[in-house]
Amino acid sequence: MSAKTTMSVKTTMPVKATIIAQFQQVAREQDRMLAPLSDDLRLVQSGLDSLSFAIIVARLEDSLGVDPFNEAEAVEFPVTFGDFVRLYERFAK
Amino acid sequence: MPSESLWESITAAGVPPGSLHGLHRIVPLADLAHGTSLGGRLEELRERSVMLLTKDQLSAALSLIELDGVARRLVLCTPDLAPEHLPQVMRDAEADAWVGDETGTVSGADLSIRIAVRPTLTRGDVARRRSCATEWVLLTSGTTGAPKLVLHTLASLASALPAAAPAPAETLVWSTFYDIRRYGGLQVFLRGVHAGSLVLSDSTETVSDFFSRVAAAGITHISGTPSHWRRALMSGAAATIAPRYVRLSGEIADQGILDGLRNAYPQATVAHAFASTEAGVAFEVRDGRAGFPAGLIGKPGEVELRVAEETLQIRSPGTAQRYLGEGAEPLRGADGFVDTGDRVEESQGRYYFMGRRGGVINVGGLKVHPEEVEAVINAHPWVRMSLVRARRNAITGAIVTAEVVMVPGGEASSTPPPTEVLTRELTERCRQSLAPHKVPAMIRIVPALEVSPSGKLVRPVA
Numbered sequence: 091m092s093a094k095t096t097m098s099v100k101t102t103m104p105v106k107a108t109i110i111a112q113f114q115q116v117a118r119e120q121d122r123m124l125a126p127l128s129d130d131l132r133l134v135q136s137g138l139d140s141l142s143f144a145i146i147v148a149r150l151e152d153s154l155g156v157d158p159f160n161e162a163e164a165v166e167f168p169v170t171f172g173d174f175v176r177l178y179e180r181f182a183k
Numbered sequence: 184m185p186s187e188s189l190w191e192s193i194t195a196a197g198v199p200p201g202s203l204h205g206l207h208r209i210v211p212l213a214d215l216a217h218g219t220s221l222g223g224r225l226e227e228l229r230e231r232s233v234m235l236l237t238k239d240q241l242s243a244a245l246s247l248i249e250l251d252g253v254a255r256r257l258v259l260c261t262p263d264l265a266p267e268h269l270p271q272v273m274r275d276a277e278a279d280a281w282v283g284d285e286t287g288t289v290s291g292a293d294l295s296i297r298i299a300v301r302p303t304l305t306r307g308d309v310a311r312r313r314s315c316a317t318e319w320v321l322l323t324s325g326t327t328g329a330p331k332l333v334l335h336t337l338a339s340l341a342s343a344l345p346a347a348a349p350a351p352a353e354t355l356v357w358s359t360f361y362d363i364r365r366y367g368g369l370q371v372f373l374r375g376v377h378a379g380s381l382v383l384s385d386s387t388e389t390v391s392d393f394f395s396r397v398a399a400a401g402i403t404h405i406s407g408t409p410s411h412w413r414r415a416l417m418s419g420a421a422a423t424i425a426p427r428y429v430r431l432s433g434e435i436a437d438q439g440i441l442d443g444l445r446n447a448y449p450q451a452t453v454a455h456a457f458a459s460t461e462a463g464v465a466f467e468v469r470d471g472r473a474g475f476p477a478g479l480i481g482k483p484g485e486v487e488l489r490v491a492e493e494t495l496q497i498r499s500p501g502t503a504q505r506y507l508g509e510g511a512e513p514l515r516g517a518d519g520f521v522d523t524g525d526r527v528e529e530s531q532g533r534y535y536f537m538g539r540r541g542g543v544i545n546v547g548g549l550k551v552h553p554e555e556v557e558a559v560i561n562a563h564p565w566v567r568m569s570l571v572r573a574r575r576n577a578i579t580g581a582i583v584t585a586e587v588v589m590v591p592g593g594e595a596s597s598t599p600p601p602t603e604v605l606t607r608e609l610t611e612r613c614r615q616s617l618a619p620h621k622v623p624a625m626i627r628i629v630p631a632l633e634v635s636p637s638g639k640l641v642r643p644v645a
Contacts, residue, residue, distance in 0.1 A: 134419060141582075
């Protein structure tokens with residue numbers, strides 16, 4: 091906890107809210123129609139493409155201080171938005 | 184293979200049993216014996232240098248089979264070829280004929296022979312006579328963003344295929360995420376039409392829809408880049424197909440994606456191949472581990488690999504002949520080795536890919552030349568200089584980021600814009616003039632960038 095507090099003031103925001111904000115921001119930038127972000131939304135139906143996800147993962151690394159896709163332990167690729175959030179919640183301690 | 188056309192080679196073992204599966208229709212290969220997609224105008228293309236530019240992959244596949252051995256040269260254009268590069272491509276290829284879609288944008292207007300290809304066959308007698316060893320020209324992006332024309336023959340393209348076998352005991356069904364007009368896709372095209380059937384992808388289709396077509400066709404072998412496969416695993420549709428062979432190429436296959444595919448397809452051989460348009464197919468690794476065994480370097484054989492200045496070099500029958508065009512640089516060295524520009528590093532008996540030496544950024548299989556993006560950023564009046572670099576990314580391999588040095592406020596008559604305003608304006612400019620994957624995902628204003636004594640921006644060694 092203490093090591094991460096200096097990362098960014100944004101870490102005080104709950105992980106899920108940070109993720110939602112980032113999805114919306116990137117969708118706007120990439121001119122993509124974002125589907126309502128319910129937990130059971132399949133990422134493939136979110137309206138975002140690979141490039142959008144790449145940008146989201148990079149920005150979340152900056153704001154949350156973690157990149158679960160780059161962790162030493164193998165991760166399951168998230169299929170739904172809920173999976174995606176849980177993955178970050180697991181690593182963003 | 185060198186002495187026969189693609190059609191002769193496909194039919195060498197008798198009537199081909201397979202089909203070409205397009206988005207909307209399926210064409211049995213056997214039908215090409217008495218049908219044509221070129222509306223009876225095949226002979227007009229004999230000994231011509233033909234620009235082949237169709238949106239639809241099925242039309243392109245049919246044209247390739249019909250035109251090998253007929254056209255002097257085939258220029259395989261992908262639909263994303265920028266119109267402003269067309270004149271250069273046509274000039275370098277000495278094109279004198281055009282094969283395109285019926286409804287495609289009118290191009291090649293100054294060519295006397297323009298033929299519309301259709302993804303269906305018109306019945307009629309077709310004398311498939313081979314009169315030349317057709318040159319196949321593939322396009323890759325060059326240092327300025329303008330495409331380079333890479334000259335192959337059917338023999339060099341097919342060199343990595345299994346030796347011509349008698350009629351295969353069973354029909355295999357191949358597919359690929361790639362466009363078949365790119366090197367990786369062309370390898371699958373050639374395997375598919377020789378071994379059985381081929382399911383063509385379509386850029387407008389979702390992974391789920393693509394996989395339902397692929398599953399319906401009874402897929403056995405399928406290939407794509409690591410980025411394609413990450414997208415597939417994230418689609419939730421991965422389990423809808425059950426191939427027995429899964430291939431990765433075109434980007435660095437890291438352990439994460441190899442493990443992901445092993446879990447998704449426990450019944451399949453997961454192989455990652457190294458190939459480039461210029462160097463051809465170098466090797467395939469089937470042990471499920473990232474990198475490749477160090478023993479491949481210096482091993483005698485048809486395909487020879489060596490490491491020079493930490494970069495992989497290849498000499499093989501699959502190597503392209505040369506670049507086309509006036510003043511084109513040599514494609515291979517005096518001793519026949521092609522420098523791939525891919526840096527490798529050895530660790531405990533295995534080599535691992537470390538990225539491109541030239542600093543080309545690979546975003547999900549699409550190339551980005553940092554200089555091209557910097558040129559757009561640097562055109563802003565408040566920008567002094569910029570450095571565009573790759574940031575590692577698990578989804579697309581890399582994304583583009585930029586560091587920008589502003590013109591010092593004291594040098595201008597007006598007030599400098601706040602940094603948020605400037606970064607927003609720069610992003611907007613990039614979006615207007617660059618493809619989405621080239622637009623920096625992050626722009627940082629920095630006080631200075633390192634410049635070498637020779638006056639060049641110091642670039643990170645990729």
